[in-house]
Every structure is written in structure tokens, then in C-alpha cells.
Amino acid sequence: MSRLWHWSRRCSLIFSRHNSTLSSRLSSITDADALHFAKILSSPTSVLSTLPSISTPPEELDIYNNDWMGKYRGKATTVLKPKTTQEVSEIVKWCNDRRIGIVPQGGNTGLVGGSVPLRDEVILSLSNMTQVRSFDPVSGILVADAGCILQSLTDYVAPHNHIMPLDLGAKGSCQIGGNVSTNAGGLRLLRYGSLHGSVLGLEVVLPDGTILDQLNTLRKDNTGYDLKQLFIGAEGTLGIITGVSILTPPAPQASNNVILALPRFENVLPLYKTVKRQLSEILSAFEFIDRTAYDLAVKHGQGRALSEEEVEGAECFVLVETSGGRREHDEEKLNDLLESLLEADEPLINTGVLAQNPAQFSSLWALREGVTEAVSKEGKAYKYDISVPLSTFKECVDRTREQLRSKGLLNEDQVKAVIGYGHVGDGNLHLNVIAKAYTPEIQNALEPFVYELVASHRGSVSAEHGIGAMKTHALHYSKDETSIAWMRKIKAIFDPNGIMNPGKVLE
Numbered sequence: 232m233s234r235l236w237h238w239s240r241r242c243s244l245i246f247s248r249h250n251s252t253l254s255s256r257l258s259s260i261t262d263a264d265a266l267h268f269a270k271i272l273s274s275p276t277s278v279l280s281t282l283p284s285i286s287t288p289p290e291e292l293d294i295y296n297n298d299w300m301g302k303y304r305g306k307a308t309t310v311l312k313p314k315t316t317q318e319v320s321e322i323v324k325w326c327n328d329r330r331i332g333i334v335p336q337g338g339n340t341g342l343v344g345g346s347v348p349l350r351d352e353v354i355l356s357l358s359n360m361t362q363v364r365s366f367d368p369v370s371g372i373l374v375a376d377a378g379c380i381l382q383s384l385t386d387y388v389a390p391h392n393h394i395m396p397l398d399l400g401a402k403g404s405c406q407i408g409g410n411v412s413t414n415a416g417g418l419r420l421l422r423y424g425s426l427h428g429s430v431l432g433l434e435v436v437l438p439d440g441t442i443l444d445q446l447n448t449l450r451k452d453n454t455g456y457d458l459k460q461l462f463i464g465a466e467g468t469l470g471i472i473t474g475v476s477i478l479t480p481p482a483p484q485a486s487n488n489v490i491l492a493l494p495r496f497e498n499v500l501p502l503y504k505t506v507k508r509q510l511s512e513i514l515s516a517f518e519f520i521d522r523t524a525y526d527l528a529v530k531h532g533q534g535r536a537l538s539e540e541e542v543e544g545a546e547c548f549v550l551v552e553t554s555g556g557r558r559e560h561d562e563e564k565l566n567d568l569l570e571s572l573l574e575a576d577e578p579l580i581n582t583g584v585l586a587q588n589p590a591q592f593s594s595l596w597a598l599r600e601g602v603t604e605a606v607s608k609e610g611k612a613y614k615y616d617i618s619v620p621l622s623t624f625k626e627c628v629d630r631t632r633e634q635l636r637s638k639g640l641l642n643e644d645q646v647k648a649v650i651g652y653g654h655v656g657d658g659n660l661h662l663n664v665i666a667k668a669y670t671p672e673i674q675n676a677l678e679p680f681v682y683e684l685v686a687s688h689r690g691s692v693s694a695e696h697g698i699g700a701m702k703t704h705a706l707h708y709s710k711d712e713t714s715i716a717w718m719r720k721i722k723a724i725f726d727p728n729g730i731m732n733p734g735k736v737l738e
């Protein structure tokens with residue numbers, strides 16, 4: 232990082248254990264079904280099926296049947312790629328009549344096994360629905376097909392000086408429909424809030440094939456129950472989102488970022504308070520990476536590392552981003568912040584490195600965004616995406632590591648590392664256990680241990696990734712019986728035949 236401005240103190244099993252508890256009330260897809268789908272879909276390339284009438288080579292279905300982590304594997308014989316909402320509706324109606332399970336699939340970047348079948352359900356991929364329907368540059372309201380890739384929407388609104396209200400490492404592959412279905416949080420939640428606020432309307436194909444048109448473009452609409460909220464975060468269990476209306480914020484005129492090296496985790500909280508107070512309206516992200524996560528990101532070439540001298544003695548790192556209206560004003564605030572941090576009698580940080588140009592800005596972000604990629608290069612990840620009080624982030628990581636050590640599992644051949652990173656501003660810790668392979672021993676050492684730990688802090692077992700297939704058995708750690716009973720009632724109203732993403736969210 233030679234051209235960065237260096238501020239330094241010195242110079243200043245797949246063993247989803249509930250796998251396939253799908254009831255036998257669901258039917259497998261037959262050759263006749265595949266032929267019917269080929270008839271309703273406008274293009275022959277919209278049906279991939281290993282059944283004899285279509286006979287797609289099985290390898291072509293692999294990318295749809297396997298999840299991003301290589302942890303969950305489905306056995307779908309058929310993938311459908313409709314191009315219009317009407318086609319989605321006809322497929323769903325047929326599946327409902329025939330009791331065929333459907334797994335809606337966006338970019339297949341989900342991290343909880345929600346986007347691949349548990350058995351041989353049909354996969355309905357939204358990847359052929361990629362049209363922007365409208366954009367109003369005055370209000371910033373964008374209406375798009377659910378299959379639009381997040382990055383392509385970012386590129387679409389950029390010339391109009393707008394940005395998408397969410398940003399995540401998977402932006403090059405994930406789709407806006409998948410983002411809404413998982414209620415994805417990401418790196419900008421601190422500034423722009425959750426999708427429950429920025430999504431203004433949805434078009435959804437319900438499990439009987441009815442098209443629910445709630446594609447509003449109104450900022451305000453208080454006409455009774457806000458049904459769209461039910462589909463935000465429903466992970467495809469209540470219907471298929473085909474269109475999204477979303478409020479895009481104006482692009483900041485200036486963005487900057489700085490990475491701070493901290494001698495002790497205990498400094499994170501006071502640092503967050505100080506940063507919030509000093510940067511106030513220009514603070515747009517406050518992200519945390521522990522030392523092991525940082526070292527992994529560097530090892531696997533994500534972003535550019537700080538010098539040895541800069542990381543010496545650092546227990547963890549914080550990445551602060553600012554987004555504001557005037558570069559000089561924002562830089563002055565950031566510089567003042569760094570100066571005051573470094574000149575304090577008992578400094579909270581060892582070092583701060585401020586990006587000086589767009590390339591350095593991206594390079595610093597890559598250190599944080601690249602952790603997910605680095606983890607997947609290092610081994611097989613058990614990913615716990617939890618909400619716990621900020622003060623307990625380190626305790627959660629340390630106690631999990633200790634639990635694995637006490638079971639004799641912490642070694643190069645079993646668990647290689649336990650790391651913590653995440654969105655401090657949102658109280659969201661990503662606790663990742665990186666193993667050589669997924670094994671029942673590691674799984675049993677981690678669960679219910681981690682969930683009980685979360686519950687002891689009155690936390691959530693899923694801050695942003697969702698429940699999917701991974702955590703159906705753990706829902707009760709964060710939701711009481713009454714809430715789960717009402718979730719079941721809602722599921723039964725929308726999907727009485729249980730065809731929509733069966734075995735996900737609810738057992």
C-alpha cells in the first residue's frame with residue numbers, strides 16, 4: 232500500500248439433519264410434466280431436464296443443484312427458466328394441481344441451503360427475467376424484473392446519479408428477487424436501512440398461480456395490511472417474486488474509507504461511539520474483521536494488505552466508510568477523526584490507513600468483502616450469521632473456538648480456524664468455523680452449542696442470511712411458539728399444498 236496515506240502511531244455433510252423430511256404428498260416430475268412445460272415456455276432453451284423427452288446431460292443441471300458453499304445438493308431432474316410473469320404463473324398453477332414441489336432460484340448465492348432442492352423438486356430459475364421495467368430519475372424509484380442481477384441494476388441507475396440501497400459481496404451474481412426473498416442486509420444497511428423499508432412494491436406469483444400485483448411506486452400507502460412485507464425474507468416459501476419496485480437513494484458525491492487496526496477487541500465499542508459522534512451524517516459503514524479473518528483475506532489475495540508494521544499487535548480491524556455531499560468537508564472530518572484517535576492519551580487504534588484514490592478505496596473494501604471468498608478457498612465453512620449484543624462478538628468467537636478445542640477438533644485435519652467478522656453497526660456477527668471437510672463430529676460439537684449461546688444473549692440465529700434448510704430446527708431459539716404457530720398458519724393460507732420451497736424456513 233505504498234501510495235496510501237499511512238497514519239500510524241509510530242509516525243504519528245451435507246448433513247442437514249432434517250434433510251428430506253419432505254412429505255410424500257409431493258409428486259416427482261414425470262416425462263409428461265416436462266413436455267407440458269416445454270409447451271408453455273416460449274423458448275426451447277427454457278427447459279433443462281434429464282427426463283427422456285428433453286434429455287439434457289445431467290452435468291448441465293449441476294450448477295442449479297449445488298449451492299455456493301458446496302454444502303447442499305439437490306436432485307432436481309428439471310430446471311425451468313421462464314421469461315415472463317405469465318409463464319411463471321402457468322408453471323406454478325400446473326405444479327400446484329400436480330403437487331410438484333418448486334424451488335425458486337435467483338443467483339444461487341444463498342448461504343443457508345434455501346436455493347437448492349432437498350429432494351427432486353423442480354427448480355424455477357428467474358435468470359431469464361432481466362428487464363428493467365421503469366426508472367424515475369426524480370423520485371429514484373426503480374421497477375425491475377426479479378431476475379435482474381444486483382450489479383447490473385447498480386450500473387443501470389449510476390448514470391442517473393443513484394445507487395442501489397444495498398450492497399453485498401455477491402452483487403455480481405445475486406438477483407434483486409433473491410435479495411428481497413432473503414431480506415439481504417449487506418454493507419449499506421447502516422446507512423440505507425433494511426429492504427422492509429426500501430422495497431415499495433412487489434409482483435408475486437402465489438402458489439396457486441394467481442398473480443398478486445402489488446408493484447406500487449408510491450412512497451406512502453396506508454391502505455390496510457401491507458402484504459408485500461410477508462414476502463420480504465420469506466425465502467420463496469410463500470410465492471415467487473417476479474417484479475420489484477425499490478427506492479434507490481441519490482449517489483453520494485464523495486465516498487471515502489479508512490481501515491483501522493485495533494490493539495484490543497474491547498476498543499471496538501468505544502471506537503464505534505466516537506466514530507458515530509465525529510462523522511455523524513457521513514458515516515455509511517462500520518465493518519469488523521478479527522485478526523484471523525484479516526490474515527485469511529490476505530492469504531487468499533483479497534484486497535491489499537497493510538504493512539507488517541501496521542498490523543503488528545492488532546487484534547482486530549474496523550473498516551469505516553463515509554458517503555457525503557462534499558469531498559473537502561468529508562475528508563476534513565475523516566482527518567480530524569484520525570488525528571484525534573491517534574493523539575488520544577489512551578488511543579483506541581494502533582494505525583489507520585486512509586484510501587487516497589478509487590483504486591485504494593476498492594482495495595480496502597476488498598479486504599472486508601473478500602472474507603467470504605477467502606473462507607471458501609481455505610476450506611468448508613460452517614457459517615453462523617447471528618445477531619448478538621456488540622459487546623459479546625469476541626466472546627461468541629472465543630467460546631466457540633474453546634468448545635471445538637475441548638472436543639479435540641481444533642487442528643489442521645479437522646477445524647482449521649474460527650473467525651469473526653461482520654456488520655458492527657447492525658449488531659450482526661458472522662461466526663465462521665472453517666473445516667477441512669463437513670463431518671458429523673464437527674456439526675455435533677457446534678449445534679446446539681452455538682444456538683444456545685445465541686439464545687443466552689437473547690440474540691437471533693439469523694441476522695441476514697435467513698433460515699433456508701440449515702436452521703429450520705433452530706428457529707425456536709429466536710422465535711417463541713406462538714410466533715412459529717402463526718408462521719405456520721400464514722404458510723398454510725398461502726400454500727395449502729406445501730409446494731413452495733418445501734422443507735425451508737419451517738420444518
Ligand code: FAD
Binds near residue numbers: 337
Ligand atoms: P438465491 O441464493 O438463489 O436464493 C436465496 C433464497 O431466496 C432461496 O430460498 C430461494 O428459494 C429464494 N428466492 C430466490 N429468488 C426468489 C424469487 N424471485 N422469488 C422467491 N424466492 C426466491 N447476504 C446478506 O444478507 N448480506 C451480505 O453481505 C451477503 N454477502 C454475501 C457475499 C457472498 C460472497 C455470498 C456468496 C453471499 C452473500 N450473502 C449475503 C448471501 C446471499 O448473497 C444473499 O442472501 C442474496 O440476497 C441471495 O440472492 P440470490 O439471488 O443469490 O438468491
Ligand code: MLT
Binds near residue numbers: 602603
Ligand atoms: C458478509 O457480510 O460478508 C456476508 O454476509 C457473507 C458472509 O457471511 O460470509
Ligand code: ZN
Binds near residue numbers: 653654661695
Ligand atoms: Zn453479512
